[in-house]
Amino acid sequence: MNIEIINIGDELLIGQVVNTNASWMGEQLSLAGFKVHQFTIIGDTREHILEALWRAGERSEVVLISGGIGPTKDDITKTTLCDFFGTRLVFNEEAYKDVEALFARRGYAVTELNRQQAYMPEECLSIVNNFGTARGMWFEKDIPVPGRQGKTIYVSMPGVPFEMQAMMKDYIIPELTTRFHPNSIYHKTIMTQGIGESFLAQIIEEWENNLPQSIKLAYLPQPGMVRLRLSGTGDDETSVHALVEEEANKLSLLIPEYIYGTDDDRLEALVGKLLKEKNCSLATAESCTGGYIAHLITSVPGSSAYFKGSIIAYDNDVKEQMLGVMPETLEEFGAVSAEVVIEMAIGAQSNLNVDYVISISGIAGPEGGTKDKPVGTTWIAIATPEEVFSKQYLFGDSRDRNIRRAALQALNLLRKNLLSH
C-alpha cells in the first residue's frame, strides 16, 4: 500500500517557505510503517490541483493533501475538491460551533471570512481541528486502477504545521493503521566521521552486497560526516528489529574507528556526556575554527556543567599573550604546526584550569595556503590530565567546510580519548 503527499501553495514553489510539512509527514508515516511513494508540490491553481489529485490516486491508495484551505482568496483547494469528488459545500453547524468557540477563546468575534470556513463538502467526513478554523476532510473515491481493491482515500488538511501535525497524530495515522495494518519497519542510522562516502563504500562493499533483501542501506553524507541508514521491513516487528540490529552490529565491526554513534547522536553532546560521567572540565583554544567548536559545545543545553570557556587566538599575539605560546615556536615552526597547537593546549589547560583542552590551528582558506601547507592543512592537539598529543589533517578547499570538518574531527579525537581512558 502506497501513500502520497500533495502540498499546495505558491509560497512553496518560489522557495519562500521550506517545505517542512513534507518531511514531517514522510517521517511520521515511515515511523508508523507506511511506504511514502511521492511528494508533489504544486501552486494554488485549479487545473493543476485536479491533475495532481488524479495522478496521485492512480499511483497510490492513500493521498494526503496539505495547504490551500485557509480563509483567504488564494485558497481554492476546498472548492476544487468539491469538483473532483462531485459534491458541493454545505453549512456545517458543528464546524461553525468550533470556529465560534475558538474565536471566543481568543476574545474575537467571528469574521465573515471565518464563517465561510464552516461550509464543508457534503460528501466527506470532516476532521476536527483543535488549533485552527479549517477542518480536515476525509474523502473516498473509486479510482479505476487495475488490481486496486476498494476506494482510494484522499485526506485534505491545513498547511499550518501544528494544525496539520495534530490532525495527523490524533486521527489520520491511527485511522490508516487500523485500516491497513502496515508492515513493521525499523530504521537504524550509524553515524561515521573522518572518512568519505566512497572510501566507506569500498570497505563495506562485501557486507553491503550480502545484505538481506528486506534491508536497505542509504549513504547520507554531510560535511565532515557520513550517516549510514539501515531500514528493515517485514511482517514481524521483533524479527525485523533483530535483523536490522544484527546487520548494524556486523557493520560496526567493519568500521569501528569511524563510528561515533547512532541515530540522533551528536559529537558535541556525546563528548559532554563523557565529560560529565568523569566529572571533568573542558576548554578550547581555537585559531582556524574561530569559535565554532565552542559554539557547537555550547549549543548543547546544560553544557555549562563541563565547559569552562575558550581562547580564540586568531592572531599570533593572542596565542602568545593568552595561551603562552612562545614567540620562538611561532617563528620556527609557524602557527600551523604540531609545536604550536601543543603549546596552545597546554596554555589553555593551565590558564583556564581545566582537565581537557581541544586546540586547533589551520589554514581555512581561501587565502593563506603555501606549497608546503596548502589550504585545508590543520593541526589538532588534545590535552588530557595525562598527556598532550597532536595530529595533522588535510581537509579541502572550502572555508565553511574546512571549519566544519576540523571541528567534528577535533570533537571525535577527544571523544575517542575519553572513551579509551
Add this chain to the structure above:
Amino acid sequence: MNIEIINIGDELLIGQVVNTNASWMGEQLSLAGFKVHQFTIIGDTREHILEALWRAGERSEVVLISGGIGPTKDDITKTTLCDFFGTRLVFNEEAYKDVEALFARRGYAVTELNRQQAYMPEECLSIVNNFGTARGMWFEKDIPVPGRQGKTIYVSMPGVPFEMQAMMKDYIIPELTTRFHPNSIYHKTIMTQGIGESFLAQIIEEWENNLPQSIKLAYLPQPGMVRLRLSGTGDDETSVHALVEEEANKLSLLIPEYIYGTDDDRLEALVGKLLKEKNCSLATAESCTGGYIAHLITSVPGSSAYFKGSIIAYDNDVKEQMLGVMPETLEEFGAVSAEVVIEMAIGAQSNLNVDYVISISGIAGPEGGTKDKPVGTTWIAIATPEEVFSKQYLFGDSRDRNIRRAALQALNLLRKNLLSH
C-alpha cells in the same frame, strides 16, 4: 514556459532530510524570472523515476533533476536516464581528469567507485562539477505535447546542496536565461534587524497597501532578522529597476533604524568592512553566545585582518581570570548584568589589545531563568576607543534562537557605533 523540479532520494521521502534543495532551486529560478510549476519528490526506484520524467516533460518545457547520481549502489539515476534517453554510458576522459585532479588536491588516489563516475551518458552535454565527482548532465528530448515547440530540456544534478547550487548559478540558470529570455524581473531585499514581522507590518502598512501592482512584497523572517523582498516585473528592464528602487527608498525612510543593509549583506561582513576602513581591530568576550559571534566574524574570508580573537568566558572563573571581572561585581550584580558585561569588555580590550570589543552575557535557556531574569535576558556591551556602553535585551524561550538573536543584535550595535563615529 514552465520549469519543473524532480528531487530523487529515499531519504527525502522518509523525512530524514528536509528538502532544502527544492526551496533553494525554486527561489533562484523565481528570482531569475522563471515560473516553477511543480516539485516532484520520489525515491531511488527505476520505474518511478521513468514515470516522473515523462509526466514532468508532458507538463513543462524544462525539467531539473537533483539527487541519485553519487558513486554508491543506491544511486541509480544515471543508468535510468540512459534508458529514458535511449543512450548508454561511455568513459569520459575529461570527466575522469576532473575526478583525478579533485582527488589529487585532497591527497588521495582515485577509487574504482569514483572512476566509474567518469562514465557519462553518450547523448548528453556534461556539466563541470567544481566541488565533487558527479558531473551534471544536460539532455534534450522530443516529448510529444500539443503546441510544444522544440525539444524538452532535462538537466540532472547532484543532490549535494553546494555542488548543485554552484552548477545552477554558474551554468544552468545563465543558459536557461539565454535561451528563454524570461520577463524582466528585479528584486531588492531590505535587511532588517531588531524588530518582529508583525510590528514591521504595522509600521509599513500604508506604504504596502499603496505599492504598484507590478511590485510584490514578501516578508522573509529568520531568527533575529526579517528580510523584506521587493520584486518588480515588467517588459522594460530599466523602468522595472527604477520603480523597485523608488519603492525601496520610500520603505527605507519609514524604518531607518532597523535597516542594516540590502540583498546579501551580512552583519559580520559589514562590521568587518567598517573596521578595515578605520584600520581598527576587534575582539569578543562571550558568555551566553559561547563563541557564536566569533564564529560568525571568522566565517568571513580575510577576517584575520581585523579580528584578533576572543575570550569565551562560559564559567565565572574564566570571567575573573582571563577578563579581570571583579568577584565582587559577579557577587553583587550577577553574571547577567550591565556591570559584568562592561568589565568583560574592558578586560578584553586591554588583554587582547584591541580597539573594539563586543561582550555579552545572558541566559540562553532552557535552564537558568529566574523571576527577575527570565530565560532570554541578555546584556551586551560595546567597548570602543572612546567609551564603553551596555544595553539589555529580552529574547525568547528557545536556546538556539536566543544565541542567534543575541549575536545579530550585538553585531548590529557595533555596526551602528562604527557608522556614527
